[in-house]
Amino acid sequence: MKRGGVVYKSEFQLYHEGRPFTVVVRNYTEADFDGLIQIQRECFPPPFPEDLWWSKEQLNSHVHFFPEGAICVEVDGEIAGSMTCLLVDFRPDDPPHTWEEITDNGFIRSHKPDGNTLYVVDISVKPASRKLGLGKLMMQAMYQTVVHLNLDRLLGGGRMPGFSRYASQMNAEEYVQKVVSGELKDPVVTFLLNCGRLPVRLEENYLEDEESLNWAALMEWRNPFKNKNIQINS
Template sequence: MDHNTPKLSLRTIESSDYIQIAELMDLVFPDVGGAWPKTTIMDLIKQFPDGQICIVDSDKIVGVALTIKVSYNRYSLPHTYNDIIDENNVIQNNPTGDAMYGLDVFVHPDYRGLRLGRRLYDARKELCRNKNFKAILAGGRIPLYYKHADKLSVPEYIDKVKRRELHDPILSFQLANDFDVKRLMRGYLPEDDASKGYGTLLEWDNFFYEEDITSVHDIEKTLVRLGVIQWQMRTMHDLDDLMDQAEYFVSSLSNYKADFALFPEFFNAPLMGLQEGQNSVEAIRFLASFSDEIKNRFSQMAVTYNINIIAGSVPVIEGEKLYNVSYLLHRDGQIDAQYKIHITPHEEKDWVIDGGNSVKVFDTDAGRVGILICYDSEFPELGRMMAEQGVQIIFVPFWTDTKNGYQRVRICSQARAIENECYVAIGGSVGNLPRVDNVDIQYAQSAVFSPSDIYFPHDATLTEASANTEMIIFADVDLTKLKQLNTEGSVTNLKHRRKDIYGSFIKAD
C-alpha cells in the first residue's frame, strides 16, 4: 500500500469480483489450500448475497468476509470443517437457517493495522441483527498452537490467549470482537498442522433476536413510556377527594399513552388528617384502614385507563404487624405487591412498621420491573437481586422531608441504574401537611435515570421535574439499549461481576 490515505468503502460481493478474491485468498491462505473454486464463491453469492461482504480501496478488494446460514441447534454442537464445506468445495448453506456461520474473514497484508477485520465483523453483527438471526457461529483455527503443543494442552493454550499471556492471530482477534469460545472441536481441520487439527467453536449472540411471533400478545414491547406524578400534599376531605385527584393524574398520563404511572410513597398521608387527637401509631393504623379500598380503586383505574400503576406505597396491617407496601396494578387486572424491606428509624420508632422479607421482579406487558420503596434504594444488594432476575426498570416511590434526604434517594437511585444496567424512575411528593404529624413537610425533584454510557444522555438523566412543584413528567425508555449495553457497552458491570468473591445475591420467594 502506498502512503496515500486509502479510500475505503464496504459493499456486498459481486460475481465479477472473483479474480480479486481468489488472488487475495492465495496470498493469505497458502498453508491451507489458498483460493476456493469460482463455483464455490458464485454459490455463496447466489444463496446468501447479503452475507458476502468486502472492503474496497477505490476498486481494489482489500478485505473479505464470507458467511452462510445454518441451523443453530446443529452447528452449536461439535462439527468439522467438512460439515461446512465438503471435499468438493460445496458450501452447506441452509436457506432456512436461524444463525449465521462465519466461513472466513481475510485482509490484504498491506492493509493490516487499519482495523478492517473489525469493520467486517461489525458489518456481520449488523446483518445478524437486521435479519433477526439468533447468533453468529464460527469455527476458528489456532495457528500458533504448534509452537506450544509440547508444553500446553489446547485448553491451557486457549486460556493463556484469553488472558493475553499469548497471542494467536485468529483466536485473539475473535475474542477482541466479542466472540466467546463455546467448545473445543477435535479434528475440525485435520490437515491444519499448525493447529494440530483442533478448532474452536466461537459464538456471538444476538441479544435482539426474537422468536417467531405468532400473536400480537407475543410481541415484546421495547419502547416504554414512563409517567411520574410529583404529588402535591394537600388537605383532603375524604377518600373520594384523594382518589379523584389521583384519577386526574392517571387520566392525564393515559392520554399521553404512558405505559406506567408512578405515585410517591405514602401519597395518601393527607387522610391521616381526617381523624384528630390520635398519636402517631394510631394515625398510621387509621391510614391503613383505607389501603384495601385504594388498591381496588387503582386496579379499576389501571384497567379503565389502560395503564400500569405503581400506587406509591400505603400502610397495610397483616395480623398484628404493619407493613409499608407498594402495589403494582397491571392494566390486565393483575395485582402484585412489593413490601418495603428496610424500615427507616422514623418508621420503626414513630409508626412501628415492620420490614418485608423478599424482593421481587414482576413481568409486565412493558418489561420486567421492580420496586424499591424510598430507603430501599439506598441498599445496593436489593438492586443487584433484581438485576439477577432480569429487571429492566426499577420504580422508586419516595417521601423525603429535606433536600439532603432527597439527595440520598436520588444519588443512590442513579447508582442502581449504572451498576445494574437498567432504568430507574423516582417519584416523590411536595408541599406540606401542617395538621399531620411526621409528614408535615416534603421535598422532591422526581426524575428518570438511565445507565451512563454512550447510548444514553450525557448526564444519565432522561427527564426531571422542577423541584417542589406539582407536575407530571414523562420519559421514553428503550429496552433494546439495555441489551446493547450489556454486551457492547464501554463498561459492562453485570458481565464483570466477581461471583468468585461475593457470589450471587438473588433470593427467590
C-alpha cells in the first residue's frame, strides 16, 4: 500500500453553552507557523523549558517529512490547537526511548514511511479553548489516519503532570494505576484515557518535565480493523 498524499480537512459546527462555533481540523502549512508557536507559549509556560517550544525550523521539517501527520484545529477562523505525528516501527518489547530519541529532537527526520505505528510528537490546545473538546477532535482525526494508512496503532508518551504531587506517597507505576482505576485524575493521562488510549508501559527520563518528574506513560490506541483475535462469521 502506497502511503502519502493524504490531505485532511473536516469542517463542522460545535456547540458550547448554547453558542455555535465553526470548527475546522486540517493539515497545517507554513502560513500557520506563527500561530502554532503562540499555542506552544500558552500551553507550556515556565517551568516548562522554552527551548522545547516549536521552532519554525522544526515546523518546516514536519510538513516536509510527513505533512499527513501535521494537523491543526481552527475555531471561528483562529488556530486554537495542533497535533504532530510521525511514523515509527514499534514493538512492545522494544528498549526504552526518550522523546528526543524517537522524534529526532522534534525534527522528525527519524520518520519511517513504512513504519507500523503513528507516534504522537505533540498535542496542544490553547487553555482558553480546552472546554470545547478540541484535543479529542484532533485525536479522532489521527485515529482516522491510522485506519487509512492501515497502521497497527497510534502511540505516544503522555506527560504525568499530577505525579509530582503524589511522588512522596507512591511510585510512578502506582500513580498511573490509580489514574486508570479512577482513584486519581491526571490532566494528561486522564484525557488520553478518555480518548480511548491505554497504557503500554512507563518511560523514565522521557522528557525534561518538572511536573512529571521526567516520567511519561506510553499510551496507545490500537487499530480495531487489525485485531487478529476477532473472528467475524458471515
